[in-house]
Amino acid sequence: MISADLFPLRPEALAAPSSGIVEVFDYGRNKPGLLPLWVGEGDRPTPSFIAEAAQKSLAEGETFYTHQAGIPPLREAIAAYLSRMSGHNVGSERIFVTNGGMHALQIAVRMIAGSGDEVIVPTPAWPNFRGALEVAGATTREVPMRFGNAGWQLDIDDLARAITPATRALCINSPANPTGWTATLDELRAMLALARQHGLWIIADEIYGQFYFEGDRAPSFRDLMTPEDRILFVQTFSKNWAMTGWRMGWLEAPAALAPVIVNLIQYSSSGTPVFAQRAGIAALEGGDAFIAEQVSQARANRDQLVAILSAVPGFRLARPPGAFYLFFGVEGAADTRALAFDLVDHAGVGLAPGTAFGAGGDGFLRLCYLRRSEDVAEAAHRLAARIAARATAHA
Ligand SMILES: Cc1ncc(COP(=O)(O)O)c(C=O)c1O
Structure with missing residues (x-):
């Protein structure tokens, strides 16, 4: 809490909501071997022909x-x-x-x-x-x-x-x-x-x-x-x-x-x-060819992810028609903030808790699948194993 006597601030600034993604990210960011699927970006750097145009501009004194x-x-x-x-x-x-x-x-x-x-x-x-x-x-x-x-x-x-x-x-x-x-x-x-x-x-x-x-x-x-x-x-x-x-x-x-x-x-x-x-x-x-590559990678990853997770009881999911996220639920896990921490510790997978996305997100987790397909498959297998283990422990 910031003291209003010491530092009087505008209510709109104070009311700015803090990100529920950052909390889990800060907890798990340095964990060795963790597959980070919590933020909304892929794992590829910007294509070099794009970066080179910036370098040229700087070299020319722009x-x-x-x-x-x-x-x-x-x-x-x-x-x-x-x-x-x-x-x-x-x-x-x-x-x-x-x-x-x-x-x-x-x-x-x-x-x-x-x-x-x-x-x-x-x-x-x-x-x-x-x-x-x-x-x-x-x-x-x-x-x-x-x-x-x-x-x-x-x-x-x-x-x-x-x-x-x-x-x-x-x-x-x-x-x-x-x-x-x-x-x-x-x-x-x-x-x-x-x-x-x-x-x-x-x-x-x-x-x-x-x-x-x-x-x-x-x-x-x-x-x-x-x-x-x-x-x-x-x-x-x-x-x-x-x-x-x-x-x-x-x-x-x-x-x-x-x-x-x-x-x-x-x-x-x-x-x-x-x-x-x-x-x-x-x-x-x-960049059209680069976009096409990313879209086809995303499509293949989505299909692979859905195939692996759908084969395991306990996941609530449907094949998303667009973007590059899977927003899924887990039977019996109402508190997905706690589940996100559990998955960092026991599955080595970093996901964003659904609560970060507003009321409609309670009970869900977000996974960003725009990455190397090997990483996405590995993350899916680790998640499947952890959710199955939790279900057995609770049975
Ligand atoms: C729905 C949506 N809109 C806009 C953005 C804006 O992205 P940026 O500020 O990086 O350009 C994002 C980034 O995650 C997004 O998910």
């Missing part, structure tokens, strides 16, 4: 202040990538380069929600949605998703019932971290209709859109929207191009918002380093 919205060739390369990937034309005037997806989310939230406002977030969800909203003074209104034989499902009627006069936005992450849930086009249509009807914004996080295993890409709001729809897309270089440490992303928004977004970038980061932006151009222009 070390000065830059455009707040991003250098024009990067904004154009992002627009070209989005147009190619989605099949819909996206203009570069809609693109604003940020320091990672997290910064894009911060700016989106700053524009539309603050004290007294509510934003609806289906959970389990990436904890940073709640963090960004609450730091801005807004309230997160969770809509718990349900897990059944068909996997994770969001009831659109639950979403509609959560709307109040204070609601400003729906925050929709599809394919989702941590569940892999992916909205169908009809579900997206229903959500867009709700947003239009109630005058709400949509914060659309489709960063895992290429990590979709039932088609070339996940259904997207882009397939339904007009440029004037109140949709703010949060995006990142982190996952597609293995660039989590670069802190590179972008916000896509109606072009009319440019003056406001540029100011918010100026007063938060004042822009993204030019050498990193050059790397971003290289990634967008030459």
Whole structure:
């Protein structure tokens, strides 16, 4: 506890939720032989052709202040990538380069929600949605998703019932971290209709859109929207191009918002380093094959993991259609925070407890499977053995 007499702080800063993932991570990070599947990143470094573009930029002396919205060739390369990937034309005037997806989310939230406002977030969800909203003074209104034989499902009627006069936005992450849930086009249509009807914004996080295993890409709001729809897309270089440490992303928004977004970038980061932006151009222009490799590795790992764990009694799981996480439960283990510590100690596997992802996550654990397939198979066997041993001990 920080003493309010000694250090008086703003309530929004104090209320920022701490990450339930970090707690387990800190406990197990130095354990020899541990397979770390708790954080949301793969095990490959950024491809060298991307890093080389940054080195070249630095060698050429690109070390000065830059455009707040991003250098024009990067904004154009992002627009070209989005147009190619989605099949819909996206203009570069809609693109604003940020320091990672997290910064894009911060700016989106700053524009539309603050004290007294509510934003609806289906959970389990990436904890940073709640963090960004609450730091801005807004309230997160969770809509718990349900897990059944068909996997994770969001009831659109639950979403509609959560709307109040204070609601400003729906925050929709599809394919989702941590569940892999992916909205169908009809579900997206229903959500867009709700947003239009109630005058709400949509914060659309489709960063895992290429990590979709039932088609070339996940259904997207882009397939339904007009440029004037109140949709703010949060995006990142982190996952597609293995660039989590670069802190590179972008916000896509109606072009009319440019003056406001540029100011918010100026007063938060004042822009993204030019050498990193050059790397971003290289990634967008030459990275399609790398993405395809990662997606096919993720698909194979997902199938292997599900096959191994489904053969053992006690796991509650369904094959996730997207992203690169398995969010699973274990019969008889309601306290998955305690189970996450147990698995560090007795299975040598690091997982994130479901409680870190909001109310809908109780009783589940998240495993990130974007790694060498040998590691994923080994982790699955260790988990299966530990869960079987616990079941025998409790029988
Ligand atoms: C759903 C979701 N959105 C956005 C991000 C943002 O990533 P970054 O801030 O690394 O760009 C993440 C990272 O884990 C995520 O899972």
